[in-house]
Amino acid sequence: MTQQENQHDVVVIGAGMAGHCAAIEAARRGASVLLLEKTALYGGSTRMCGGAFAFAGTEVQRRNEIPDSAQLLEQDLLEAGKHRNDKALVHVYAERQYETYEWLQAMGLRFDKVSLSGSQSVPRNHSIDPVLVLETLHAQALAAGVAYRAGAHVERLLTEGEGDARRVTGVVLKNGERIGARGGVVIATGGFSRAPDLVERFAPHLREARPMGGHGNTGDGLRMAWALGADLIDLGYVKGTFGAPVAEPAPGKEEVAPRLVSAMYRGAIIVNRAGRRFVNESVSYKTIGDRCLEQPELLGFQVFDQRVMDQSSPLPTVADYQGALDAGLVKQADSLEALATALGIDADALRETVDAYNRACDGAEPDAFGRTSLSTGYGKPTRVETGPFYGLACTTGLTSTYCGLHIDVDARVLDVYKRPIEGLYATGEVMGGFHGETYMSGSSLAKGCIFGRLAAQHAVARATA
Ligand SMILES: Cc1cc2nc3c(=O)[nH]c(=O)nc-3n(C[C@H](O)[C@H](O)[C@H](O)COP(=O)(O)OP(=O)(O)OC[C@H]3O[C@@H](n4cnc5c(N)ncnc54)[C@H](O)[C@@H]3O)c2cc1C
Known part of the structure; x- marks a missing residue:
């Protein structure tokens, strides 16, 4: 040239x-x-x-x-x-x-x-x-x-x-x-x-x-x-993004497994390995990402019920809960206790956490982290109560x-x-x-x-x- x-x-x-x-x-x-x-x-x-x-x-x-x-x-x-x-x-x-x-x-x-x-x-x-x-x-x-x-x-x-x-x-x-x-x-x-x-x-x-x-x-x-x-x-x-699943996708599902999942804006709570919440889930996933990196093993588990699963929306959205379940990233169980065991988190603590969260959803007590919406003031948090229950171990990804x-x-x-x-x-x-x-x-x-x-x-x- x-x-x-x-x-x-x-x-x-x-x-x-x-x-x-x-x-x-x-x-x-x-x-x-x-x-x-x-x-x-x-x-x-x-x-x-x-x-x-x-x-x-x-x-x-x-x-x-x-x-x-x-x-x-x-x-x-x-x-x-x-x-x-x-x-x-x-x-x-x-x-x-x-x-x-x-x-x-x-x-x-x-x-x-x-x-x-x-x-x-x-x-x-x-x-x-x-x-x-x-x-x-x-x-x-x-x-x-x-x-x-x-x-x-x-x-x-x-x-x-x-x-x-x-x-x-x-x-x-x-x-x-x-x-x-x-x-x-x-x-x-x-x-x-x-x-x-x-x-x-x-x-x-x-x-x-x-x-x-x-x-x-x-x-x-x-x-x-x-x-x-x-x-x-x-x-x-610079901030990380919360919601990167830590499990490897099942064989054959690598290309279709969601890279990011955020069920918290549809009503999931996020707990650590001890079964305790650590953040107001309605805030930016960037802020949640910072808090997640302070947790043991850098892990946050999104825990939700069938009501949230019913709102699954296929890729490319970050709400593809069904896709994440099909790819083996999400654990499913009939009770919260069984879910805690499957995820390897403290079952008694998870039960207490969910009970307190549900009371806050009913307005019976203030939410421990000040959550009053699904995201940024929009939508009302909903009880975690309708089985089966789902859990997804996530960490913070540096997407951008x-x-x-x-x-x-x-x-x-x-x-x-x-x-x-x-x-x-x-x-x-x-x-x-x-x-x-x-x-x-x-x-x-x-x-x-x-x-x-x-x-x-x-x-x-x-x-x-
Ligand atoms: C998992 C994930 C989910 C995301 N979801 C969203 C979303 O839904 N909505 C949203 O707005 N953002 C999202 N983001 C962020 C968004 O994707 C990026 O910020 C955006 O795509 C960046 O676009 P870009 O064109 O600036 O850079 P890129 O798309 O990264 O393109 C940059 C290109 O420059 C090339 N390049 C680099 N160096 C050189 C060089 N020296 N010479 C020549 N070429 C070079 C790279 O190879 C690359 O192809 C997400 C990011 C990730 C990782």
Whole structure:
């Protein structure tokens, strides 16, 4: 390939949700776009995720009479982040989420299921098969003229100029190949859940959490931009996700066994090996994840009854209790005592715990952990009483690292002095500032799409200026 041919308007690093959306947007605006993926198969964490998108004001919410709005979504994001989020970024999400929903629907993707999840004050998670989303985006990218290369490991960024004139002009691959980008480079390399050195440096409290992100998610984009003086933000808030089953799936069930299960938002309680609750189960699964890592053997057992099992909803939701039972991850028993024995937890303590919880559900006494809802103020907790009973041993997984490169509302990466690094953009899990202290379920996929498209728009304008 000649020097001339190895120049593009926009180079996107990482082919997950965020990178694909950036590449499509840029190509549809007439730019020449190169999408580079380190691994053999595109998708990263997006491929293995729950496929839930936090959108507000949708058709399915209207059909189910769920009162939601961009304002309420914005408020929930800020509340979840304990108001430590970058408010401007949150506002962009709120403003653009509905248009993003329509943009994806225009590709033929249908969001016709909605459910309640962590930090949502109304049911807002629109779940869809993430592999279908990826395949659709990939086909759209190719159709728009995006050049795609797998096995292309970007190692660092190219710059020209000094001081205020410095700008990012391309990338260097691990094999030494140099690729130019006239308008800009978009970093969409995902998080660093698979980089033990970065976990140790930025989130040592999570060194015992189970790494669950994409295998290529080793923080490469963070390192590249960090090397240029990028501002890193929210690193102190990285959290694990409660609900990773610890049992191995039964033979033959490996591919269909749920990676995450959260029955607590339908009414399960969570107890430790001693049969005692340790958290208000209605709070974010990120917060529950922190508490779980403080328990003996890092275990939390979700315990629930048939009433919860009846609300099972198949993958990709995290409510696939039936799937988890079929895969051998969930124990089933006719009595609480038998369930405790099957799970290896203290039977007398479990009985006492459930009795006290049920009294609190009846309003006869305050709940020991202040639980008054199923999730974030929505729904009433229900008694654990209708057999058969179910139990699932879980730990905290490090699915994602919601922190990283500080960006502005055009997705431009800021340096430590809060000035944009010319020609450099970031989107998706590698960006910081958006979530603040805690993450609202379903906000990562849509965030990657929203800021990826904004990055593309800005980079294309630079290329054609
Ligand atoms: C089990 C699980 C369930 C989840 N459920 C949800 C959910 O329901 N809703 C939600 O919003 N979020 C969910 N998340 C989080 C969400 O999946 C991710 O935050 C999101 O998919 C990240 O998208 P991304 O495009 O930024 O990164 P990814 O999808 O991880 O893509 C990044 C890509 O960049 C590539 N890459 C990395 N380094 C380089 C390099 N040097 N050169 C070239 N390519 C590189 C990687 O190989 C990867 O393919 C879940 C995560 C997990 C693990």
